[in-house]
Amino acid sequence: MANKLNMRDRYKLMTRLGWETSYQPMDKVFPYDSYEGIKIKDWDAWEDPFRMTMDAYWKYQGEKEKKLYAIMDAFSQSNGHLNISDARYVNALKLFLQGVSPLEYQAHRGFARQGRHFTGEGARVACQMQSLDELRHVQTQIHGMSHFNKYFDGFHDFAHWHDRVWYLSVPKSFFDDANTAGPFEFMVAIGFSFEYVLTNLLFVPFMSGAAYNGDMSTVSFGFSAQSDEARHMTLGLEAIRFMLEQHEDNVPIVQRWIDKWLWRGYKVLSLVSAMMDYMLPESPMSWKEAWEVYFEQNGGALFNDLARYGITVPDYAEICTKEKEHLSHQVWGILYNHTAAAAIHTWMPDDAKMNWLSEKYPDTFDKYYRPRFEYWRDQAENGNRYYSQTLPLVCQTCQIPMGFTEPDDPTQISYRVSEYNGDKYHFCSDPCKAIFDFEPEKYCHAWMPPQQIFQGNCGGEGLPAVLEHYKFNLGADNMDYVGSPDEANWNLWKGLNGSVSGDVKAS
Amino acid sequence: MSTVFLALQDVDDSRPVVEAIKKDNPSAVVESQPAMIRITAEGELVVKRETVSNESGTDWDPQDIHLILISFGGNVDEDDDYFKIFWQD
Amino acid sequence: MQIDIKAKEVKPIRHTYSHIARRFGEDKPATRYQEAVLDVQAVDNFHYRPTWQPDKELYDPTRTAIIMEDWYSFLDPRQYYYGTYTMARAKQQASADQSFKFVEKRNLLDQIPTDVKQTILDYVVPLRHYEWGANMNNYQICAMGYGAAITSAAAMHGADRLGNAQYITRIALALSDNDTSVLDNALAGWTDKTQWQGLRKLVEDSLVVQDWFELFVAQNLVMDGLVMMLFFEKLEAQLVAAGASTYAMLTEFIVDWHAESMRWVDKQISVAISESEANADLLNGWFAQWTDAAQGALAPLADALFDNGSEVISSITESLKSRAAKAGVSV
Numbered sequence A: 001m002a003n004k005l006n007m008r009d010r011y012k013l014m015t016r017l018g019w020e021t022s023y024q025p026m027d028k029v030f031p032y033d034s035y036e037g038i039k040i041k042d043w044d045a046w047e048d049p050f051r052m053t054m055d056a057y058w059k060y061q062g063e064k065e066k067k068l069y070a071i072m073d074a075f076s077q078s079n080g081h082l083n084i085s086d087a088r089y090v091n092a093l094k095l096f097l098q099g100v101s102p103l104e105y106q107a108h109r110g111f112a113r114q115g116r117h118f119t120g121e122g123a124r125v126a127c128q129m130q131s132l133d134e135l136r137h138v139q140t141q142i143h144g145m146s147h148f149n150k151y152f153d154g155f156h157d158f159a160h161w162h163d164r165v166w167y168l169s170v171p172k173s174f175f176d177d178a179n180t181a182g183p184f185e186f187m188v189a190i191g192f193s194f195e196y197v198l199t200n201l202l203f204v205p206f207m208s209g210a211a212y213n214g215d216m217s218t219v220s221f222g223f224s225a226q227s228d229e230a231r232h233m234t235l236g237l238e239a240i241r242f243m244l245e246q247h248e249d250n251v252p253i254v255q256r257w258i259d260k261w262l263w264r265g266y267k268v269l270s271l272v273s274a275m276m277d278y279m280l281p282e283s284p285m286s287w288k289e290a291w292e293v294y295f296e297q298n299g300g301a302l303f304n305d306l307a308r309y310g311i312t313v314p315d316y317a318e319i320c321t322k323e324k325e326h327l328s329h330q331v332w333g334i335l336y337n338h339t340a341a342a343a344i345h346t347w348m349p350d351d352a353k354m355n356w357l358s359e360k361y362p363d364t365f366d367k368y369y370r371p372r373f374e375y376w377r378d379q380a381e382n383g384n385r386y387y388s389q390t391l392p393l394v395c396q397t398c399q400i401p402m403g404f405t406e407p408d409d410p411t412q413i414s415y416r417v418s419e420y421n422g423d424k425y426h427f428c429s430d431p432c433k434a435i436f437d438f439e440p441e442k443y444c445h446a447w448m449p450p451q452q453i454f455q456g457n458c459g460g461e462g463l464p465a466v467l468e469h470y471k472f473n474l475g476a477d478n479m480d481y482v483g484s485p486d487e488a489n490w491n492l493w494k495g496l497n498g499s500v501s502g503d504v505k506a507s
Numbered sequence B: 001m002s003t004v005f006l007a008l009q010d011v012d013d014s015r016p017v018v019e020a021i022k023k024d025n026p027s028a029v030v031e032s033q034p035a036m037i038r039i040t041a042e043g044e045l046v047v048k049r050e051t052v053s054n055e056s057g058t059d060w061d062p063q064d065i066h067l068i069l070i071s072f073g074g075n076v077d078e079d080d081d082y083f084k085i086f087w088q089d
Numbered sequence C: 001m002q003i004d005i006k007a008k009e010v011k012p013i014r015h016t017y018s019h020i021a022r023r024f025g026e027d028k029p030a031t032r033y034q035e036a037v038l039d040v041q042a043v044d045n046f047h048y049r050p051t052w053q054p055d056k057e058l059y060d061p062t063r064t065a066i067i068m069e070d071w072y073s074f075l076d077p078r079q080y081y082y083g084t085y086t087m088a089r090a091k092q093q094a095s096a097d098q099s100f101k102f103v104e105k106r107n108l109l110d111q112i113p114t115d116v117k118q119t120i121l122d123y124v125v126p127l128r129h130y131e132w133g134a135n136m137n138n139y140q141i142c143a144m145g146y147g148a149a150i151t152s153a154a155a156m157h158g159a160d161r162l163g164n165a166q167y168i169t170r171i172a173l174a175l176s177d178n179d180t181s182v183l184d185n186a187l188a189g190w191t192d193k194t195q196w197q198g199l200r201k202l203v204e205d206s207l208v209v210q211d212w213f214e215l216f217v218a219q220n221l222v223m224d225g226l227v228m229m230l231f232f233e234k235l236e237a238q239l240v241a242a243g244a245s246t247y248a249m250l251t252e253f254i255v256d257w258h259a260e261s262m263r264w265v266d267k268q269i270s271v272a273i274s275e276s277e278a279n280a281d282l283l284n285g286w287f288a289q290w291t292d293a294a295q296g297a298l299a300p301l302a303d304a305l306f307d308n309g310s311e312v313i314s315s316i317t318e319s320l321k322s323r324a325a326k327a328g329v330s331v
Ligand SMILES: [Fe+2]
Pocket: A104, A107, A133, A134, A137, A225
């Protein structure tokens, strides 16, 4: 009769495999987890966020993958892309593959680094598993979009674009920032702020949006990935808790990181806000509603829970509350104007969509945005679709063009400036300026697309040279949806009016 | 007391879990959303091995929840016999 | 909306992603493996310097001395991406699980003579710490390496090593009826017993190697090559002869895993060597240096386990050398 071990004890035996090294000093074996000033008295106090041994991991993940690939195969065999609501929807996927999937890869490498370098074994194992999961995410996303890439533009050079194209500097700089930080800051940045607090705002609306618009392939990979996120969220929360419980000196450091990273993440998600409110032909919920449920409500519960450690909601939460009425409209405006240099299509919403926006944003849409958008739509219909030929100034921290307004005055563009080593740096907001001011030596090095273009590092002078450097297929990857090959193909496949038979781009 | 939530994929494997949750957490609110089932409750939500196993007719391991879980809000407590989401105060 | 799908008009406008088509020199369908790894890692325009290594870029080819024209030459002959990897391992773990259940249900381990059991506890179970070192080293290769092809495979290989450590732990618990003190004893053996100190030092020395490709050669080719042969071939044969054939059912996962992963390891070695003479010189040097050290590290264990310990060491070293020679190493 075997002695029984409970799950907790058994898991400890399966993962606490380390020893105090003596032929090489411990601080040479683990050189990276002390320089940030986080004090750890006892790694043994680490609570495993979940207890999955490798055999169980392979079993569950293998099963999930089998199901997922069966759905993806069925989707491509049946030309599932023909069942989506409208070809405009596909632009949400383009933005995802260009902007988010490369971040999954970055997460894979970042968690691998922490999975090697934390001194505590429990933390290491949890990070390693997340590293593998994130590899899963980037790969299933590439595979999921592979079918769309065969039928639509704007997917085909996502990796090349992620390293170069101006608006993709927003997500890229976000993750570069986290990955170049120390291991504990990385855990607050990605494990906690992104995975725990913000991931729901990214994935749930995206996947509900996909479901609403008939894209079952994306729903499947999205929700299948989300089933891993649940483990990632637990890890993020445990990491925070562990740091806070280890030493009171850690509290102000962690608070500063939470403040910084929730803001960094929020700015990246502003692209998602535009996607939700404008790119989805059928929207399950507005950005504002998602923000209220997933940040204000769930985030509120979380901060209540963390209050016992002295952690508070960031001061700028009020700015976000004010901005939720404006964010998506302003971002869509920026993207619309700069579509000549973007690998997505944009368009002006039709009346039905504008009415939906009025209903969801009763205090702001009709007052500030509808008149502007209707004017732009009229202009486009009269053959004067406006495309900006230059890149605007972008914020030194979040890298979004300076198009956001003052929190208390939606008619006034918000600008902030700092000086460092005799140079001036520009910001979109107080929090972005504060992040820079705390670590100017880091942020002054940011790779700023407009400056790089200006200095001739992106193919040469003028927009055509830059777009060639980007490897855009001109007129196919970029510009308005109206008149695009995507539109022409869609109309042809669906037998819709306006189909220009025989005039479809062949390669 | 804060609200906890659990989001499950709207798939067949989730049915016995949702039924068990309703039985073991009478005050939980279950709503259907696109492709997903969202369950909220005050303070805590527990999924018990025994109840789900009775519902499904097969032995259900609490770790099997990883096959259907989309997201949650709260702290997690996992053991051989249950999977629980809770806020501490 | 009118649904009138003109199926014959629904033709693809391209067959794969452009970065892959550029590699092919034409637009043709790519495999899932190719789409999953090729060019997935960022290579240009990094925003900030790593605070943990300010003299390098975030992803930087100069973290090893070897130089590659194309880091995506390091392809995996098994073509593992996450999906194929986990599905393969899920199958293997299911059959391992069955073996454990079969053996445990029938108390088959009771038939192993006590002294043979003790040998397993003293001389195999401490390898869970060796596997843990191998796990760390492969995550180091993933973290510091260059190009998604070799780094993603290293992450999987690192996970495999944690799996191996857990299977060894499971064997220990099965042999002892869940008496966890056998694990404490194995740890004490690993940290204090003379015979293990050579190997432990070798592992600790590997943990501070800075060049990630040197680490690949040291861990995945040399150390594993010798350790696997010594413990899971030579020692296992001796244990089976002494009445431990049921034990061999429980190590099957590790044995099969090693046979499989050698294909990946050897391929990476031959790719690096055939790239240039400079690379070959580096690899030859690393191979010689680590083989030398590993031989010495394993000698006390071989002496404790075999009547002819030094012959066993030379024979496994010879097979490692001939394996390495096939991959292009000058031995
Ligand atoms: Fe992910």
